[in-house]
Amino acid sequence: FTNIVFGEGDPRAAIMFVGEAPGEDEDLSGRPFVGRAGQLLDKMIVAMGLAREAVYICNVLKVRPPNNATPTLEETAASKPYLLEQIDIVCPRAIVTLGKSASQCLLEIGDSMGSMRGRWHQIRLPTGRVVAVMPTFHPAYLLRSYTAENRQKVWSDLKMVMERAGRPA
Ligand code: URA
Numbered sequence: 239f240t241n242i243v244f245g246e247g248d249p250r251a252a253i254m255f256v257g258e259a260p261g262e263d264e265d266l267s268g269r270p271f272v273g274r275a276g277q278l279l280d281k282m283i284v285a286m287g288l289a290r291e292a293v294y295i296c297n298v299l300k301v302r303p304p305n306n307a308t309p310t311l312e313e314t315a316a317s318k319p320y321l322l323e324q325i326d327i328v329c330p331r332a333i334v335t336l337g338k339s340a341s342q343c344l345l346e347i348g349d350s351m352g353s354m355r356g357r358w359h360q361i362r363l364p365t366g367r368v369v370a371v372m373p374t375f376h377p378a379y380l381l382r383s384y385t386a387e388n389r390q391k392v393w394s395d396l397k398m399v400m401e402r403a404g405r406p407a
Pocket residue numbers: 257258259260261264269270271272273275276297378
């Protein structure tokens with residue numbers, strides 16, 4: 239890898255987005271979600287009535303995995319303590335986990351996206367703080383499967399997040 243991609247945004251954000259791992263564009267720039275998936279994430283954030291600067295965006299992994307592979311359980315486990323500290327510092331009202339890898343890592347369950355998304359989950363941080371988590375489809379998956387049904391599902395998930403964060407649609 240070239241750069242550490244720690245995360246960026248408002249360190250006091252009400253909403254935190256957590257992706258899987260930096261891709262090539264992110265590795266080269268040192269910033270999360272700046273490639274094609276990131277551009278779609280930006281559109282989602284704007285549709286929520288927010289600016290990218292008003293949320294916090296990071297990934298489970300802070301460096302690009304070799305060959306861009308899906309992170310192994312070992313890699314996510316090694317990265318997780320840093321993510322949990324990051325969450326504790328930002329202290330968001332809601333976390334949106336993007337895709338299966340980030341959702342399974344934070345929720346510590348092996349379920350499919352279809353059964354995880356669309357409803358609230360809770361995680362307890364090592365400090366004892368409890369944070370609400372809404373899993374939704376990864377924007378890279380949406381780009382590959384840009385159907386009306388999938389877009390509607392993501393929008394429905396994001397509306398629940400806006401309500402919890404005090405910004406109803
Ligand atoms: N995909 C991710 O999961 N994270 C990024 O930062 C970019 C693409």
